[in-house]
Amino acid sequence: MTRVLIVTGGGRGIGAAIAREAGREGFKVCVNYSRAQNEAEAIAAELRSQGNDAIALQADVSDEEEVEAMFRNVEESFGPVTALVNNAGILHQRPVADMTLDDFNRTMAVNLQGAFLCARAAVRRMSTKSGGSGGVVVNISSISARTGGGSGGVVYAASKGALDSFTIGLAKEVAQEGIRVCAVRPGITETEIFNDGPGLEEVKSKVGDMVPMGRIGQPAEIAALAVWLCSPAASYVTGSLFDVSGGR
Numbered sequence: 001m002t003r004v005l006i007v008t009g010g011g012r013g014i015g016a017a018i019a020r021e022a023g024r025e026g027f028k029v030c031v032n033y034s035r036a037q038n039e040a041e042a043i044a045a046e047l048r049s050q051g052n053d054a055i056a057l058q059a060d061v062s063d064e065e066e067v068e069a070m071f072r073n074v075e076e077s078f079g080p081v082t083a084l085v086n087n088a089g090i091l092h093q094r095p096v097a098d099m100t101l102d103d104f105n106r107t108m109a110v111n112l113q114g115a116f117l118c119a120r121a122a123v124r125r126m127s128t129k130s131g132g133s134g135g136v137v138v139n140i141s142s143i144s145a146r147t148g149g150g151s152g153g154v155v156y157a158a159s160k161g162a163l164d165s166f167t168i169g170l171a172k173e174v175a176q177e178g179i180r181v182c183a184v185r186p187g188i189t190e191t192e193i194f195n196d197g198p199g200l201e202e203v204k205s206k207v208g209d210m211v212p213m214g215r216i217g218q219p220a221e222i223a224a225l226a227v228w229l230c231s232p233a234a235s236y237v238t239g240s241l242f243d244v245s246g247g248r
Contacts, residue, residue: 001133002079004081005083005085008061010056011040011043011056014189014223016039018223018226019031019054020046021220021223021224022083023050027230028054029052030055030057031055032056032059034088040056043056053078057073061113061118062109063117067117082126082133082134082135083138084135085139086137088110094152111156111159115166123170137180137182138181138182138184139183139184143185145161146185164183181239182242187211187244188207188246189217190216190217191219212247
């Protein structure tokens, strides 16, 4: 069976690493982006240069119509979607007292509503009850769902906590429809998400006090697990939350 993956927010960081790993594992890959067009197209071009089928598609995951259009475009290009990685996410690094309602709403729109819209589109197509052949949804959550995120990360953590609950509930809901649903919860990982806040270098300087392994994670370390979960090797795994956090 042809394996077709959509990775949202696939142009940078963890999403880009997942796209690369999926290409190596033989998936046809849709690299979704909202604004990082150049980066996403570069990842898709890199995959094609290695003999893989890949496209970059723009869609704001919080927009229902754009999500549906993305899925239709992928189906037209590659066939039915068999795996979805909900990776798109944003972080407004501000204390609750300084957080605007617009920032709160946008965080929830991308991190939670976006995952819902993409998962819904995937389930409607994958479900064996609807004539589909099954599939996998992997949500990229965060260790902050368990830790609370600390000062400046509370709203982000709340969005990821809700995503964890969504993962567990959806896994049970579609378990008999040929669909598996899991979440990967990265710890502090070297990505661009820290650009809106203290900056990556400051985060790195403090990591020794927070992470038992004493180092920051790399996107490829998250990607390896996410793509494994999309593979037949994980065929009996669903409803599980996996921490990749250096022991934090």
